[in-house]
Amino acid sequence: MSGKLRLYKEKLEGYNRFYSIVKTIKMVTLAKFRQAQGRTRTRDYTLRYTEKAFSAMGTKEANNADDANSKTMLIPVMTNRGSCGALNSNIIKTVDNVLQSDTILxxxxxxxxxxxxKLYGSNFKGGIINDMK
Known part of the structure; x- marks a missing residue:
């Protein structure tokens, strides 16, 4: 009889270990889900902010493209992440090819x-850093 009791205790301990593993996996999944929700909220906020900024520009009177005082603005989007040096250098090469004397960066x-x-000080008029994490 004690052999069966030991067998049942071992099975019960195995189930408890399995349950604790499943519980841990659920907690990790929930944490990842909450992070994804936070990123989605941040993205939505950023999109609304960007839409508001560019729609405010569109409400002003549009200048004539043939006007001698009209300038072009380039907005290169570069990354701060590691291992993206090639992307950033390709963006700089493209800016170098497109840049003219009356272009604003x-x-x-x-x-x-x-x-x-540093490269284009005369055309550089400022920049935007997004430090949202």
């Missing part, structure tokens, strides 16, 4: 502000 990203302000 307004880069997005910390690395873009640092590099483009």
């Amino acid at each position: 307004l880069p997005l990203g910390k690395r873009g502000i640092e590099s483009l302000s």
Whole structure:
């Protein structure tokens, strides 16, 4: 009789271990889900902010494209992440090919502000850094 009791205790301990593993997996999944929800809320906020910023520009009177005083603005979006040096350097090459004397640069990203302000100081008018995490 004690052999059967030991067998049942071992099975019960196995089930308890399995349940604790499943519980841990559920907690990790819930944490990942909450992070994804936070990123979605941040993205929605950023999209609303961007839409508001660009719609405010559209409400002003549009200048004639043939006007001698009209200027072009380039907004290169560069990344601050690691291992993205190739992407940033390709963006700089494209800016170099497109840039004219009457072009204004307004880069997005910390690395873009640092590099483009040094390379094109006369065309550089500021930048935007998004430090939302």
